[in-house]
Amino acid sequence: MAASSSSSLCPNRALSISASSRNRHTQLTSLLRLPASTSSISSASRISFDSKKRNFAVRASAAPVMDHSTSASSSSPTVPSLVEVDLGNRSYPIYIGSGLLNQPDLLQRHVHGKQVLVVTNTTIAPLYLDKTIWALTEGNPNVKVESVILPDGEKFKNMETLMKVFDKAIETRMDRRCTFVALGGGVIGDMCGYAAASYLRGVNFIQIPTTVMAQVDSSVGGKTGINHPLGKNLIGAFYQPQCVLVDTDTLNTLPDRELASGLAEVIKYGLIRDTSFFEWQEKNMAALMARDQDAFAYAIKRSCENKAEVVSLDEKESGLRATLNLGHTFGHAIETGLGYGQWLHGEAVAAGTVMAVDMSYRLGWIDESLVKRVHKILQQAKLPTSPPETMTVDMFKSVMAVDKKVADGLLRLILLKGPLGSCVFTGDYDRQALEDTLRAFSKS
Amino acid sequence: MAASSSSSLCPNRALSISASSRNRHTQLTSLLRLPASTSSISSASRISFDSKKRNFAVRASAAPVMDHSTSASSSSPTVPSLVEVDLGNRSYPIYIGSGLLNQPDLLQRHVHGKQVLVVTNTTIAPLYLDKTIWALTEGNPNVKVESVILPDGEKFKNMETLMKVFDKAIETRMDRRCTFVALGGGVIGDMCGYAAASYLRGVNFIQIPTTVMAQVDSSVGGKTGINHPLGKNLIGAFYQPQCVLVDTDTLNTLPDRELASGLAEVIKYGLIRDTSFFEWQEKNMAALMARDQDAFAYAIKRSCENKAEVVSLDEKESGLRATLNLGHTFGHAIETGLGYGQWLHGEAVAAGTVMAVDMSYRLGWIDESLVKRVHKILQQAKLPTSPPETMTVDMFKSVMAVDKKVADGLLRLILLKGPLGSCVFTGDYDRQALEDTLRAFSKS
Numbered sequence: 076m077a078a079s080s081s082s083s084l085c086p087n088r089a090l091s092i093s094a095s096s097r098n099r100h101t102q103l104t105s106l107l108r109l110p111a112s113t114s115s116i117s118s119a120s121r122i123s124f125d126s127k128k129r130n131f132a133v134r135a136s137a138a139p140v141m142d143h144s145t146s147a148s149s150s151s152p153t154v155p156s157l158v159e160v161d162l163g164n165r166s167y168p169i170y171i172g173s174g175l176l177n178q179p180d181l182l183q184r185h186v187h188g189k190q191v192l193v194v195t196n197t198t199i200a201p202l203y204l205d206k207t208i209w210a211l212t213e214g215n216p217n218v219k220v221e222s223v224i225l226p227d228g229e230k231f232k233n234m235e236t237l238m239k240v241f242d243k244a245i246e247t248r249m250d251r252r253c254t255f256v257a258l259g260g261g262v263i264g265d266m267c268g269y270a271a272a273s274y275l276r277g278v279n280f281i282q283i284p285t286t287v288m289a290q291v292d293s294s295v296g297g298k299t300g301i302n303h304p305l306g307k308n309l310i311g312a313f314y315q316p317q318c319v320l321v322d323t324d325t326l327n328t329l330p331d332r333e334l335a336s337g338l339a340e341v342i343k344y345g346l347i348r349d350t351s352f353f354e355w356q357e358k359n360m361a362a363l364m365a366r367d368q369d370a371f372a373y374a375i376k377r378s379c380e381n382k383a384e385v386v387s388l389d390e391k392e393s394g395l396r397a398t399l400n401l402g403h404t405f406g407h408a409i410e411t412g413l414g415y416g417q418w419l420h421g422e423a424v425a426a427g428t429v430m431a432v433d434m435s436y437r438l439g440w441i442d443e444s445l446v447k448r449v450h451k452i453l454q455q456a457k458l459p460t461s462p463p464e465t466m467t468v469d470m471f472k473s474v475m476a477v478d479k480k481v482a483d484g485l486l487r488l489i490l491l492k493g494p495l496g497s498c499v500f501t502g503d504y505d506r507q508a509l510e511d512t513l514r515a516f517s518k519s
Numbered sequence: 520m521a522a523s524s525s526s527s528l529c530p531n532r533a534l535s536i537s538a539s540s541r542n543r544h545t546q547l548t549s550l551l552r553l554p555a556s557t558s559s560i561s562s563a564s565r566i567s568f569d570s571k572k573r574n575f576a577v578r579a580s581a582a583p584v585m586d587h588s589t590s591a592s593s594s595s596p597t598v599p600s601l602v603e604v605d606l607g608n609r610s611y612p613i614y615i616g617s618g619l620l621n622q623p624d625l626l627q628r629h630v631h632g633k634q635v636l637v638v639t640n641t642t643i644a645p646l647y648l649d650k651t652i653w654a655l656t657e658g659n660p661n662v663k664v665e666s667v668i669l670p671d672g673e674k675f676k677n678m679e680t681l682m683k684v685f686d687k688a689i690e691t692r693m694d695r696r697c698t699f700v701a702l703g704g705g706v707i708g709d710m711c712g713y714a715a716a717s718y719l720r721g722v723n724f725i726q727i728p729t730t731v732m733a734q735v736d737s738s739v740g741g742k743t744g745i746n747h748p749l750g751k752n753l754i755g756a757f758y759q760p761q762c763v764l765v766d767t768d769t770l771n772t773l774p775d776r777e778l779a780s781g782l783a784e785v786i787k788y789g790l791i792r793d794t795s796f797f798e799w800q801e802k803n804m805a806a807l808m809a810r811d812q813d814a815f816a817y818a819i820k821r822s823c824e825n826k827a828e829v830v831s832l833d834e835k836e837s838g839l840r841a842t843l844n845l846g847h848t849f850g851h852a853i854e855t856g857l858g859y860g861q862w863l864h865g866e867a868v869a870a871g872t873v874m875a876v877d878m879s880y881r882l883g884w885i886d887e888s889l890v891k892r893v894h895k896i897l898q899q900a901k902l903p904t905s906p907p908e909t910m911t912v913d914m915f916k917s918v919m920a921v922d923k924k925v926a927d928g929l930l931r932l933i934l935l936k937g938p939l940g941s942c943v944f945t946g947d948y949d950r951q952a953l954e955d956t957l958r959a960f961s962k963s
Contacts, residue, residue: 234678245749273717276744276755300720305689311720312756 152178156372158379160295161387165315169294169383171376173368175322176206176283179213185281185317186211188252191220192244194267195258196227199285202328207258207283221247225263229416232262232302234310240270254279254317260286260333261293261420265311268299272314280316285325287337287371288421291344291378294319296386296396313391323371331457336421338363338456341374343401343428344381346449347489350496352377357448360455397500401489402428408474409462418463425458426516431490434512438504440492448495466517596622600816602823604739605831609759613738613827615820617812619766620650620727623657629725629761630655632696635664636688638711639702640671643729646772651702651727665691669707673860676706676746678754684714698723698761704730704777705737705864709755712743716758724760729769731781731815732865735788735822738763740830740840757835767815775901780865782807782900785818787845787872788825790893791933794940796821801892804899841944845933846872852918853906862907869902870960875934878956882948884936892939910961 155170155178170181191211195204200222208220223243225236244253255278257267264282271280284290300311326334341363345353355373356363362370382399389395406427409418432449435441453460475486485502488509492499599614599622614625635655639648644666652664667687669680688697699722701711708726715724728734744755770778785807789797799817800807806814826843833839850871853862876893879885897904919930929946932953936943 234682238678241747241754242749245747245753269717273713273744273754273756275753276742276757298720300717303685303689305686309689309719310685310717312717313720 155181156376158295158376158383160315160379160383162297162315162390165297167316167318169319169321169379171290171321171323171372171379173323173372175320176203176210176324179210179215181320182207182210182256182281182318183215183218185279186218186254187279188250188254189218190247190249190253191218191256192240192247192249192253193220193222193256193258194225194240194263194270195222196225196263198227199259199263200224203258203283203285203325207256211256219247221249225266227259227262229262229302232266233304234301237266237270237301240267241274244270244274249274249278251275251278254281256281256283258283258285259289260284261289264289264293265299265308266301268297268314268316269301269311272299272312277314280314282316282319283325284319284321286329286333287326287375288333288340289337290321290375291337292340292382294321295379295382297390321375323368323375326366326368326371332419332422334366335364335457336419338374339402339421339425339428339453339458341378342449342452342456343399343424344378345496346428346432346491347398347401347498348385348496349377349381350494352381353448353452353495357452360452364456394500397487398489398498401491401498402426402431404475404486404488405430405462405471408471409466411474412466412470413463418459422459425453425456426460426462429453429460430462430512430516431488433515434488434504434508435491437508437511438490438492440490445491445495462516464518468513468517468519471513471517599625600820602739602820602827604759604823604827606741606759606834609741611760611762613763613765613820613823615734615765615767615816615823617767617816619764620647620654620768623654623659625764626651626654626700626725626762627659627662629723630662630698631723632694632698633662634691634693634697635662635700636684636691636693636697637664637666637700637702638669638684638707638714639666640669640707642671643703643707644668647702647727647729647769651700655700663691665693669710671703671706673706673746676710677748678745681710681714681745684711685718688714688718693718693722695719695722698725700725700727702727702729703733704728705733708733708737709743709752710745712741712758712760713745713755716743716756721758724758726760726763727769728763728765730773730777731770731819732777732784733781734765734819735781736784736826738765739823739826741834765819767812767819770810770812770815776863776866778810779808779901780863782818783846783865783869783872783897783902785822786893786896786900787843787868788822789940790872790876790935791842791845791942792829792940793821793825794938796825797892797896797939801896804896808900838944841931842933842942845935845942846870846875848919848930848932849874849906849915852915853910855918856910856914857907862903866903867906869897869900870904870906873897873904874906874956874960875932877959878932878948878952879935881952881955882934884934889935889939906960908962912957912961912963915957915961 153172153174155172155175158169158171160167160169175181193204193207193211195207204222204224208222211220212218221243223240225231225239240255244255255267255271255274257264257280261284264284268280268282271278282289282294284294297313297315298308298311299314300308303309342353342356345356355377359367359370359374363374385396385399402424404427406420406423406425409423409426410420429449432441432446436443436446450460487500487502488504489498489500490504491497597616597618599616599619602613602615604611604613619625637648637651637655639651648666648668652666655664656662665687667684669675669683684699688699699711699715699718701708701724705728708728712724712726715722726733726738728738741757741759742752742755743758744752747753786797786800789800799821803811803814803818807818829840829843846868848871850864850867850869853867853870854864873893876885876890880887880890894904931944931946932948933942933944934948935941
């Protein structure tokens, strides 16, 4: 489980260089379309719906590990890895790589009008706002860039803060052809996206996510919105960006806990649908924890590919997309029980994943070896493997009773079933297993 | 120009009865699809785009007047007239007729979940809220109907009032399958529609417009939103309803000024694209002013058909749809100059239409006879034919300078050109004509 050396875990660069001499866009795009390609960087997934059991079953077959022998480093600008999110006429590219904010063309090709509004926060602005403005304007003096700097944190993801974005857009006379750019983590992405969806009934939108969580989760799927005092993400829109630019250099300034939090989602993709990606993570977790740029670029790319494939099949979350919530039902109870902001989202998801895995094992759906592997990889990522001691069985039950996935009084859960990489979304399970898991992980 | 007798101006009922024995839905739907049908109730329009002049030209050919001889009255429930708005998988029907709120099936077939939130205002609630709740629940006891009553008026079309809708939806635990029903005029429709677009990232939406303006304008096109302190309709979404139900009985309680205001938009459709509809209005304006139900049902249906055809061709307002704004650029200047709420929207549009027609005549694009007909029909509708005396040339110019239709510094206008029923959207006109019109209708 030790990390490979840095030079040997650079599959994304190897891919990008080899692909750049051909039609990279078309080539990579095809990987995300069904029937799944058997390309060396994409897992071939089998997705089936059992209408009798009302379950989605997602089963990823093994994907060969990449040949790293051609991944020599280069002094020329990084050729970004590319993930194309395939949503018909709302498809968009995700660019991933080191130093991408040093490549003005990448952003500028997606800015159509002459006005840009960068939405960021007080933490990110001192670090990356100037660089972003440079990337938007370098060699492009006709574009006018304004910015609005919001307070940082989930508690500001509300209507009052959102109005500051509208105020700035209107005061600076942004027109229908303007572009809103989200520079920051998930909160900024969600708020800026919803503002873009609503301003003049919809303007262009670009995301520059600066946290692992935003890069591997918010960057795909088009969910935007704000919180209401009575609940999270209750007001918003499905709205797709023009492009997402992931400059892995921004991870250099990310706090350790934030970094680990994002890895909880990365690990999730391996568990629910991508065996070879999970195996790659087992070999490379130390490199990820050491913030190895190439390892991160690969992990982000593979995560985005997995999510993009799921979202392409189920944009509005009717079933399959729910499998992306492995560990989230238990995790949401932890977040609510502790109060938002005590544990980071990924930390709660990590503990929730352990609980979902425990329950899957109690049901006899997975082997003990998989339980151990999940524990081990989460520990390597310095993520929690149990909920905080203050959580009680009743605290879990009360939050889970109002989960969005309750249908006709029955709580549906995402559970692992079968070999690594396979999961189900189901309400068809023995209630005693849930009871036993809750008692094993929390006070009565 | 006197009105025909009531029984002879009932083309919609004649149509509905004859169509009800066949597949009415399919039959009527086809009327709004291109190529334009030559059916007896639809005008066949020729729409062309002159790329050299950057103009859209819309020319409606004469449509035969309907044979009213079969329009016998009946004691059975009104078979509603139907207009299908053709927007692919977001298409929806508009039902039009007297007593439609007495037919629970019409609404209930478009409510999918078990929860409904009726959004209305303090003026409409005492008149039609109980009836609407009855129509939603009669024979359907499993549906839970909540309501939220907002203050009445354009000045409340803001974020603060919108939040009251979200508050109610969340407090009453509306889920993703709930339906929001807008019961009221344009302000209620716009706010409820935007709330439906945003709540849980989009829930079902039904419109029950109770003003002529909302019935002939807001009911087609999917524009929803709220005002910002710095401008009207700056925050919103394009969001289509499941259906629109126009019960013409609601016009019985509409104030005279509101009624006339809506007629300004009805007259507009005739002028820009529907010769025979304008001629019908000339014959039937007295009946409309007397609130003849059948005359109104026909006028509303024909207006919705015209708007639906334009919107189907240009949903996101890239050019053709702008022609629906005849008189609105001058009218907007009047509304802004006086302060919103002094003149009703349709009153300002009426005066603006006279100014656009005057300018078209100065350019030599239309005959003097058309100028006179426009004056006469607006006077019959008791609408203003000139702006208020306080308006100055500079007041017009300052508002028109920031109009959304300014492109590259050039103000584009909707002007009549050619025979009745033809218009252009163009920036290619003699500036002196605009100057002369402004001077003729306002103080220096």
